[in-house]
Amino acid sequence: MxxxxxxxxxxxxxxxxxxxxxxxxxxxxxxxxxxxxxxxxxxxxxxxxxxxxxxxxxxxxxxxxxxxxxxxxxxxxxxxxxxxxxxxxxxxxxxxxxxxxxxxxxxxxxxxxxxxxxxxxxxxxxxxxxxxxxxxxxxxxxxxxxxxxxxxxxxxxxxxxxxxxxxxxxxxxxxxxxxxxxxxxxxxxxxxxxxxxxxxxxxxxxxxxxxxxxxxxxxxxxxxxxxxxxxxxxxxxxxxxxxxxxxxxxxxxxxxxxxxxxxxxxxxxxxxxxxxxxxxxxxxxxxxxxxxxxxxxxxxxxxxxxxxxxxxxxxxxxxxxxxxxxxxxxxxxxxxxxxxxxxxxxxxxxxxxxxxxxxxxxRGRLDEVPAADLHPHDKPIELNGAQAVILGMGKIGRGTYQRLQDKYNLNVLGIDNDQNKVERLSEHYQIVEGDAVDSDFWDKLLVSDQVQLVVLAMPHHAGNVYALEQLRGRDFKGRVAAIVEYPDEVERLKALGADEVFEVYEGAGLSLADRAMQEVY
The missing domain is CATH 1.20.1530.20 (Na+/H+ antiporter like fold)
Known part of the structure; x- marks a missing residue:
């Protein structure tokens, strides 16, 4: 060719x-x-x-x-x-x-x-x-x-x-x-x-x-x-x-x-x-x-x-x-x-x-369906008194959830937009289906002052950026932590106000070192 x-x-x-x-x-x-x-x-x-x-x-x-x-x-x-x-x-x-x-x-x-x-x-x-x-x-x-x-x-x-x-x-x-x-x-x-x-x-x-x-x-x-x-x-x-x-x-x-x-x-x-x-x-x-x-x-x-x-x-x-x-x-x-x-x-x-x-x-030009009549997957999200919210329940999200729950005794809510994953994890996690790039989602999510921490663990960098913009635009007072896959993505999230940003592979290396040395010390 x-x-x-x-x-x-x-x-x-x-x-x-x-x-x-x-x-x-x-x-x-x-x-x-x-x-x-x-x-x-x-x-x-x-x-x-x-x-x-x-x-x-x-x-x-x-x-x-x-x-x-x-x-x-x-x-x-x-x-x-x-x-x-x-x-x-x-x-x-x-x-x-x-x-x-x-x-x-x-x-x-x-x-x-x-x-x-x-x-x-x-x-x-x-x-x-x-x-x-x-x-x-x-x-x-x-x-x-x-x-x-x-x-x-x-x-x-x-x-x-x-x-x-x-x-x-x-x-x-x-x-x-x-x-x-x-x-x-x-x-x-x-x-x-x-x-x-x-x-x-x-x-x-x-x-x-x-x-x-x-x-x-x-x-x-x-x-x-x-x-x-x-x-x-x-x-x-x-x-x-x-x-x-x-x-x-x-x-x-x-x-x-x-x-x-x-x-x-x-x-x-x-x-x-x-x-x-x-x-x-x-x-x-x-x-x-x-x-x-x-x-x-x-x-x-x-x-x-x-x-x-x-x-x-x-x-x-x-x-x-x-x-x-x-x-x-x-x-x-x-x-x-x-x-x-x-x-x-x-x-x-x-x-x-x-x-x-x-x-x-x-919005405002089209008639909204009453909340009670909405499709089950389109209904508002119930926070159930959550103190920490994990956006993206992949392996990193699940690990974070477990740590916050077991070590810090927080009431944690996991959110993911994958219906199959939500159904599979619901037996062991408090998890709901939600779309973090949905502006309405944020209006529904941040109705409680109990939320102290939001962790952005979604696999798509643009989704984490959008989520952080929504959080800061709504004057969220809690802490925000996020993951990135590539080093050049760190500065963008910090500039938007993320309190902590972790590189995925760097974090994995730290965890591996900690576990490897547990038996030594």
Whole structure:
């Protein structure tokens, strides 16, 4: 592969970081610049992009609780939204037929219906990437967003089967045997440790038993990777496997974002129509925001979930390509959709940087669901007289909890945004589900003067920074301690007023030395 692909991608990602945008916005821009510079989408880059998407869906499955899909706020909103948004887009795009645009005059109503359906989907790749960057894939709003995206993937499989005129092979029924085979696969995972064999096994599951096997029986390969991840999700090392694949997946996804820009070279008419489709994007957001409160979600959850889903999907390109082979859509629309998808990613990246501010602007303008009627995961947090609060109940958080409770006799409350972790630890810890980057969360949390200490033990540095800003902005009088992974993060937290900041690995070394010398002295 040409060195230019790496140079453009790095330069684009670096520029995006300087502008305080997610690097993926820079990768998208790099793809278009490569295109204008005469480079093309190569088979190698396309293979890397497909690998990135497949591994992403596999790792989503590893973290997914299947019960999420059975929640009414997931399947209900997904079904209603895709229906209403498709109808709305048909009406609006249909009006262009009478606007004198040459390309629209040659586009029939079948093509318009397909375009509207394609635009109703949101991007799984983009949305999950945003959630991962904020460590919020397991937050309540993150789980709802991912659930809706997976429901859309299921709708995609139905659409692809129906429009190609070919149903899955009868051998697809044999895939149900993967369910009783799952315990055997988990036992294999038990014996592999945490090295290269674990990573290699993940590739075998995602690409062979997942993607290739499903593709062979006429189903969408990416769906197979997702299902394989779901089957392994209950295993105790599933989180470790997801972490092992994280950097590989991230690198391959750079290829995906580059490939969007390299898909086709647009004309000015294409750009104008792509901009028009981009103007329709807020309609998707509005529909989501209006629907979620009907399912007992509070305004913040509704707004943040809607913002995460405010983009067009790469699935739109698949729909366009399929419709083009069937003769329902001209090749021009593939170019236009490629451009609008890329533009929507850039716009969504910027908007999601300010999602909390956008929520604050919407407060008072949207009717809040009464607290008594809220979804169980959206109800206010009860402090129960806590004197110390631990934000982030990973290994460090749990160790801190135990120390404060056993040595200092404090009434400690643990808070984590991972529902599965909360359920698993609730037997031994006083722990509740909560999202520390939720501004409402802080209003609910600091209602008691009994809280003497807050420990910021979340894995994501940006989350700890936000939490500290909220604490100091609300004039919290107690002490604040925080952890960091890298030395250059210490000064930022101290400047914001943290009383104590500990480097994770330095703290681990001190603890190891103390324990090692216990028997000596």
């Amino acid at each position: 040409e060195p230019a692909y790496f140079i453009y991608a790095f330069a684009g990602g670096l520029l995006a970081m300087i502008l305080r945008l997610p690097p993926l916005a820079g990768f998208l821009a790099a793809g278009f610049l490569l295109n204008y510079s005469g480079y093309e989408l190569t088979p190698t880059l396309n293979a890397i992009a497909n690998l990135g998407v497949t591994l992403l869906l596999f790792t989503i499955g590893l973290k997914l609780n299947i019960r999420t899909l059975l929640q009414s706020e997931v399947w209900g909103v997904a079904s209603l939204h895709i229906t209403l948004s498709s109808l709305l887009f048909v009406l609006i795009i249909g009006l262009l037929k009478f606007g004198g645009i040459v390309l629209m005059q040659s586009t029939d109503w079948t093509a318009i219906l397909i375009l509207a359906f394609a635009l109703s989907f949101s991007s799984t790749v983009f949305a999950v990437k945003l959630l991962e960057e904020r460590s919020e894939t397991q937050s309540f709003y993150g789980r709802v967003a991912i659930g809706i995206l997976i429901m859309q993937d299921i709708f995609a499989v139905v659409f692809l089967s129906a429009t190609t005129g070919s149903l899955p092979s009868v051998w697809a029924l044999g895939l149900f045997l993967l369910i009783p085979a799952a315990p055997f696969l988990r036992k294999i995972l038990d014996r592999l440790g945490h090295g290269e064999m674990q990573v290699l096994f993940g590739f075998v599951l995602a690409l062979v038993l997942g993607y290739k096997l499903f593709e062979m029986v006429g189903l969408k390969g990416d769906l197979g990777a997702l299902i394989m991840g779901i089957l392994l999700a209950p295993h105790k090392t599933s989180a470790s496997l997801a972490r092992s694949l994280f950097n590989i997946k991230e690198l391959f996804l750079v290829g995906f974002f580059l490939s969007i820009g390299l898909t086709a070279l647009p004309s000015w008419e294409h750009v104008a129509l792509a901009l028009f489709l981009l103007v329709l994007l807020p309609l998707k957001t509005v529909l989501f925001v209006l629907m979620f409160p009907r399912f007992k979600l509070r305004v913040r959850t509704s707004v943040l979930t809607s913002m995460t889903l405010t983009n067009y999907s790469e699935f739109g390109l698949i729909v366009a390509a399929l419709a083009m082979t069937q003769g329902w859509l001209s090749s021009d629309w593939l170019v236009i959709l490629s451009l609008s998808v890329a533009m929507s990613f850039v716009v969504a990246a910027i908007l999601n940087n300010y999602n909390e501010r956008l929520y604050q602007l919407s």
